[in-house]
Amino acid sequence: MAELPLPDLDPTSDRAVFRQIADHIRDAIEQGTLAEGEKVPSEAQLMQHYGVARMTIRNALQVLQGEGLTVAEHGRGVFVRSHPPVRRLASDRFARRHREEGKAAFIAETEGAGGKPSVDAIKITEEAPSASVAALLGLTDDAPVIRRSRRYLINGQPVETAVSYIPAEIARGTRIAEPDSGPGGIYARLEELGHRLDHFVEEIKSRMPLRDEMRALKLAPGIPVFHLVRTAYTTDGKAVEVCDTVISSDAYVLSYELPAR
Amino acid sequence: MAELPLPDLDPTSDRAVFRQIADHIRDAIEQGTLAEGEKVPSEAQLMQHYGVARMTIRNALQVLQGEGLTVAEHGRGVFVRSHPPVRRLASDRFARRHREEGKAAFIAETEGAGGKPSVDAIKITEEAPSASVAALLGLTDDAPVIRRSRRYLINGQPVETAVSYIPAEIARGTRIAEPDSGPGGIYARLEELGHRLDHFVEEIKSRMPLRDEMRALKLAPGIPVFHLVRTAYTTDGKAVEVCDTVISSDAYVLSYELPAR
DNA sequence: CCGTAATACACGTATGTACGAGTTGAGGAG
């Protein structure tokens, strides 16, 4: 094992021992002494080095894991998280010119960046919308919606789950209610149906994933998600779609261009 | 103490005991049985209820804390996190019409939402930019920048830290290099100096806060941050400012409007 | 030479104990 030069504890410090240890390892990571993917000394080694109990070491390691700096692999060790190549989700990804090329936004964007896109777990149902979706779509209580849920993967790695809601009055019986929505995706279909799209509004939250999201996106502990809700408006000001997506925050950087006017 | 009806453990389950306990409490929170701000049963009570060791209870509580669902208060108990009123950070906040009203974006926006804005810890220095800032500003190696760092608070609660970088060639000796940048903020000053702003590009990451950020924003464990880097471009395509901000994710929802064209 | 079984090592889960430190409320002193 390559010797990692860790400082000794400062017994005069007020700072808890396990925090001091976490600080030492964090510093080593931030300064590159411990490189990405490299193995952090084992619990036993750290116990020996610092002369403390295992619980203290585990507390320290848990701090780092909660910060998303390390991942523990059962039976193998604790490793410095390697940050996967981050993709940029650009604000013009729904521009009509892309749609007219016949590809859905995700496919076009991923292939353009040299990745192999795939879509997974497509489920389509018709149901009553939640209160918040109904409000965004401007629907009355009992108007049903078509619900399209699916999962996006890049090179087999899940990166995003998405659920679209379209008023059933618009989508029922059209290709929007089929698993394969055809070239250009559902936005192309909506325009063909005479709903000329004018703009989108995206609302972005950041939070820790729920249990299900952690599973669906194969997220390591300490990795938050973007929760993005996009509403599509037509030129006559009507909302025709709401898309609720959860995006792994280490797969993407979001990018927006804003006019200064 | 109001009795919280928690299920018993399932001894046949593969799921670790502390995870089962975390699941029970999480369910109670999600179903509203445990309301926001309410006290989770104490460690001693949970030990008694489940008949397990304290470490097992603490592991369970730590899971929930890592998910941002609860906060522990030393000497008082563990409480269901209450989500503060979330504010919307709109994409038109830097529109010229706002600037011309003579208020900086943050002040105008916060007062509009009925909060008391304040700004804190203003520090201005001149220094050599980091490689990434230099690249965004299109500067050569040794061209210095003016660095304006500050912290924004709403009703005394810190919500955002921001650091702006402006080429020293532009800002040196102007009001941009003073603590009070005057009405309309530095964007107003830049336009007065003949740098007519055309558009901004914002890049958004989501991640767990670093130690310093956690302190500066008074963040509870389990709360991620937005890391937003905005670059301001003039009509002749030159970058004149880079603003690097870290925003508490439970203070804000970001909102953007995108054209469909 | 190869496959398999034993082994060492890694983290995961759980028990029990002890003491420290912040908060709160009850009860006694003034």
Next chain:
DNA sequence: CTCCTCAACTCGTACATACGTGTATTACGG
């Protein structure tokens, strides 16, 4: 009645121990 002290309760930190489960290496037998 008020103030203060103290006890009780809370979470925070740290120790010691034991066993489970997954991984990788080594040694041995075929």
